[in-house]
Amino acid sequence: MSPAAKLRTAGPGDGAAIAALHLASQRAAYRGIVPAELIEHPDLAERTRDWEETLLAAAGPTFLLEDGGRLIGFCYARPSPDADLDSHITAEISNLHVSPTRRGRGHGSVLFATARRWAEGRFRDLTLWVLQENRPARDFYEKLGMAPDGAARTYHGSDVRVIRYRLTLSPPSDTHPLK
Numbered sequence: 001m002s003p004a005a006k007l008r009t010a011g012p013g014d015g016a017a018i019a020a021l022h023l024a025s026q027r028a029a030y031r032g033i034v035p036a037e038l039i040e041h042p043d044l045a046e047r048t049r050d051w052e053e054t055l056l057a058a059a060g061p062t063f064l065l066e067d068g069g070r071l072i073g074f075c076y077a078r079p080s081p082d083a084d085l086d087s088h089i090t091a092e093i094s095n096l097h098v099s100p101t102r103r104g105r106g107h108g109s110v111l112f113a114t115a116r117r118w119a120e121g122r123f124r125d126l127t128l129w130v131l132q133e134n135r136p137a138r139d140f141y142e143k144l145g146m147a148p149d150g151a152a153r154t155y156h157g158s159d160v161r162v163i164r165y166r167l168t169l170s171p172p173s174d175t176h177p178l179k
């Protein structure tokens with residue numbers, strides 16, 4: 001990872017930078033997997049509004065990695081909203097994206113480890129949803145110890161398949177500071 005990269009938790013006002021990186025990352029990584037209209041829409045203004053709402057509602061933290069004040073990656077973690085899971089037991093990484101020009105340099109690993117540390121001591125399991133055909137991301141998660149748990153759904157009304165990955169977290173110790 002770039003030694004200058006700095007980690008912080010997002011707050012209201014960070015939505016525009018997150019939305020811009022989110023759209024750029026999806027357009028680069030999902031092209032050819034997801035129908036073009038789904039990755040070209042919503043636009044930046046709409047995505048910025050969505051992110052500002054997410055940051056205000058603060059169901060969980062959004063971790064930002066910045067280099068020279070510029071956002072190079074982010075990760076949003078929260079209690080799982082999945083109907084078949086208990087949100088008190090299972091956390092979810094809802095989004096993890098590194099700028100397309102900054103991939104493969106350890107930034108994603110740092111963001112994942114940060115979200116994992118947040119979840120440990122609060123939850124038993126960590127899940128996330130990934131496009132079945134997004135092999136690079138699946139390889140990345142598998143390296144980090146995650147594995148498909150058998151759940152599947154489709155991506156925003158298309159017939160593109162999304163699968164759920166899961167990791168059992170370390171049990172909290174009695175002395176864990178977050179207990």
Ligand SMILES: CC(C)(COP(=O)(O)OP(=O)(O)OC[C@H]1O[C@@H](n2cnc3c(N)ncnc32)[C@H](O)[C@@H]1OP(=O)(O)O)[C@@H](O)C(=O)NCCC(=O)NCCS
Pocket residue numbers: 025026029096097098099102103104105106107108109110128129130131134135136137139140143
């Ligand atoms: C997936 C993603 C978050 C990984 O972040 P990153 O900063 O590129 O990954 P890192 O540099 O931390 O890589 C960590 C490990 O995963 C491996 N890895 C990363 N990208 C990989 C790829 N495209 N193919 C295979 N392995 C990969 C690296 O080789 C590395 O292994 P190593 O430590 O043994 O060298 C990032 O590439 C990304 O934003 N992708 C596009 C968006 C996306 O698909 N997000 C996931 C949505 S569910």
